[in-house]
Amino acid sequence: MHRRRNAASVGSLLALLLSTLVVTAAPASAAEEHYPVPASGSWEVDGRGWGHGIGLSQWGAKGAAEQGLSYRQILGFYYPGTTVGQVPNSTIPVALTALVPTNTVTLWNPPTSDRLFVGAPGSAQVEWGTGYITVSRTADGYLAELREVRGGPVVQDKHVAGTQLEIRSGGRGTPGEQGLVVTRDQNATSGTWYRGTIQLRPSTTATTFDVRNHVRLEDYLLGVVPRESPSYFPTHALRSQAVAARSYVLAEGRSVTCDTTACQVYGGAAVVDRNRGIVEQREWPTTTQAVRDTAGEVRSYDGQVAFTQFSATNGGYSVRGSKPYLVAKPDPYSGTASGDTRSRWTGTLPVSRVQQHCPDGGTLRTLVVTGRDGNGEWGGRITSARVECTTGSATITNATSLRFGMFSPWWRPTSGPVQQYGFFLNDTWGGEANHVFAYGRDDDEVFVGDWDGDGVDTIALRRGNVFYISNRQGGGEADVVLGYGRPGDVVLVGDWDGDGKDTFAVRRGKEYHIRNSLSSGPAHTVVAYGRSTDSVLVGDWDGNGTDTLAVRRGAQYFVKNAIAGGNADVVAVYGRPDDAVLVGDWDADARDTLAVRRGNAYYMKNVISAGPADRVQVFGRATDEVLVGDWDGNGTDTLGVRRTP
Numbered sequence: 001m002h003r004r005r006n007a008a009s010v011g012s013l014l015a016l017l018l019s020t021l022v023v024t025a026a027p028a029s030a031a032e033e034h035y036p037v038p039a040s041g042s043w044e045v046d047g048r049g050w051g052h053g054i055g056l057s058q059w060g061a062k063g064a065a066e067q068g069l070s071y072r073q074i075l076g077f078y079y080p081g082t083t084v085g086q087v088p089n090s091t092i093p094v095a096l097t098a099l100v101p102t103n104t105v106t107l108w109n110p111p112t113s114d115r116l117f118v119g120a121p122g123s124a125q126v127e128w129g130t131g132y133i134t135v136s137r138t139a140d141g142y143l144a145e146l147r148e149v150r151g152g153p154v155v156q157d158k159h160v161a162g163t164q165l166e167i168r169s170g171g172r173g174t175p176g177e178q179g180l181v182v183t184r185d186q187n188a189t190s191g192t193w194y195r196g197t198i199q200l201r202p203s204t205t206a207t208t209f210d211v212r213n214h215v216r217l218e219d220y221l222l223g224v225v226p227r228e229s230p231s232y233f234p235t236h237a238l239r240s241q242a243v244a245a246r247s248y249v250l251a252e253g254r255s256v257t258c259d260t261t262a263c264q265v266y267g268g269a270a271v272v273d274r275n276r277g278i279v280e281q282r283e284w285p286t287t288t289q290a291v292r293d294t295a296g297e298v299r300s301y302d303g304q305v306a307f308t309q310f311s312a313t314n315g316g317y318s319v320r321g322s323k324p325y326l327v328a329k330p331d332p333y334s335g336t337a338s339g340d341t342r343s344r345w346t347g348t349l350p351v352s353r354v355q356q357h358c359p360d361g362g363t364l365r366t367l368v369v370t371g372r373d374g375n376g377e378w379g380g381r382i383t384s385a386r387v388e389c390t391t392g393s394a395t396i397t398n399a400t401s402l403r404f405g406m407f408s409p410w411w412r413p414t415s416g417p418v419q420q421y422g423f424f425l426n427d428t429w430g431g432e433a434n435h436v437f438a439y440g441r442d443d444d445e446v447f448v449g450d451w452d453g454d455g456v457d458t459i460a461l462r463r464g465n466v467f468y469i470s471n472r473q474g475g476g477e478a479d480v481v482l483g484y485g486r487p488g489d490v491v492l493v494g495d496w497d498g499d500g501k502d503t504f505a506v507r508r509g510k511e512y513h514i515r516n517s518l519s520s521g522p523a524h525t526v527v528a529y530g531r532s533t534d535s536v537l538v539g540d541w542d543g544n545g546t547d548t549l550a551v552r553r554g555a556q557y558f559v560k561n562a563i564a565g566g567n568a569d570v571v572a573v574y575g576r577p578d579d580a581v582l583v584g585d586w587d588a589d590a591r592d593t594l595a596v597r598r599g600n601a602y603y604m605k606n607v608i609s610a611g612p613a614d615r616v617q618v619f620g621r622a623t624d625e626v627l628v629g630d631w632d633g634n635g636t637d638t639l640g641v642r643r644t645p
Helices: 058-066 071-078 217-228 235-251 285-293 351-355
Strands: 033-036 042-048 083-086 091-095 104-108 115-119 126-128 132-137 141-147 154-161 165-170 180-183 190-194 197-202 209-216 270-273 278-281 297-301 344-350 364-372 382-389 392-396 411-413 422-425 435-437 445-449 458-463 466-469 480-483 490-494 503-508 511-514 525-528 535-539 548-553 556-559 570-573 580-584 593-598 601-604 615-618 624-629 638-643
Touching: 058 071, 058 235, 071 235, 091 217, 104 190, 104 197, 115 154, 132 165, 141 165, 165 180, 180 197, 209 217, 217 235, 217 285, 235 285, 235 297, 344 351, 344 411, 351 364, 351 382, 422 624, 445 490, 445 624, 490 535, 535 580, 580 624
Parallel strands: none
Antiparallel strands: 033 364, 042 344, 042 411, 083 297, 091 209, 104 132, 104 180, 115 126, 115 165, 132 141, 141 154, 165 197, 180 190, 190 270, 197 209, 270 278, 364 382, 382 392, 422 435, 422 638, 445 458, 458 466, 466 480, 490 503, 503 511, 511 525, 535 548, 548 556, 556 570, 580 593, 593 601, 601 615, 624 638
């Protein structure tokens, strides 16, 4: 059965890449490219790649794995000349950037341990029971105070003289390395669980200190791999990431690594609350298995661990690095993986961003690309540019600056968009909009529905309590105009009676006033459900052709399969309480389910239940209004956006 979706009434914003641009012939790489300031105030650009493009392409590894390559074949391609090596499970010191420096830190046991141990590194340590340790700096060392409850009295304290302090956790009687939960704020209700031990070292002032996590290499990788590669990637792509991450941290040449993109992103094991319950898991079974499957394995070159740099995607051509095995060459795998929206992308480059490079605060007249690396489309990545301004010119050669906020320095302005603003609707999960049109005013409220029962979703606009409904994906006059409800009502869209046509309902508190036809008049059905403070979602949850309600409280969903009050038919937990949520039939099984958004990633679930997402999509901009609908009548909901100036 065809399903349709109401607009993103939950107020989600999504970044969607739209390839609706006219492309001109690429200039020769040796010639200067002149781009005068456009009247619109921004350039529309085509781009390739995400990140520096050196070494392993993570999306390329996914594409290679989908084509049947093993992880060692993948690593051999991206690091030619390297061989398989083996290393011991050494200890890695990691500076916790958010706590460098700090003047206080609070720690407690993770779920796996029931004892705390405090003392100077390498010396006998005092054993403490379960509780919350708050540490501060003293004139000659550290003061650690144990409280059994947050904000309660100090039940035990210890002064440790010297420059360093170590805190461990473990089972009864014997210190271990199960880890600790750490937070800066002693009143925080949750903290991050790091495996291994925590060491404090003096910082730049007499009252502050730095916090380091000393963790075994293999445990460290458990918190790295899922932060660097999505956990849903194929097994051999995740194994290649595990080996690359293991090699990189050993070869990067730092005495202490960090937990950000300046080193490798490291998130620890989980976020844990004061009752030692896991709030957010940061290690995933698929990535943990990839680490275990490759335990101790690295790439080696000339007897040394190889410096295995990596980035999200090289866009189809890798960049030469500082080592013989970091070569520039065509990549037949980047751009082939399912769901890859970063190997090829489009975006908008504001003139104001480029103008920041003008001398003495001048006004930009022309952006001139003066050099490219010669590798790939349009002559490859930009290596130098010049800004010509009212105050003179300036040359730019720094690779990061040459991105101008884009995903990589491999981009070029196009001749301009076919349409800059309006509706851009996609029939697939690709980057190209299949339906582009303008309709209504920028301040209109937008709804999506199948208003005439033809199986294809279209747009309705609301001004006050008047709705302007179009039965086609285009501009022009409305096909239906009607008034319903009050101007301040919350509006919902659904097929309330199973006739194949979407109509409106208005919500007032916990009451829903449902109209089964596109006409003015009183509601056909009035029903109360949930609480007035609940967020509400609409969907056909059981596939019977009729839309019903679900209410959301935090990350919990109470789903009702009939237009009636009473108890929910299904209660499920999915995502996090602060996720933005969308509803759609993502797999064409006639049942609506949920998607949650985090940053620019969507996590689609094909059943109403807890657990990992069935599909993860990453998109670009964060300024578009997101719409969900079946734009081509094939039974599958996909994404569209509305873009306003």
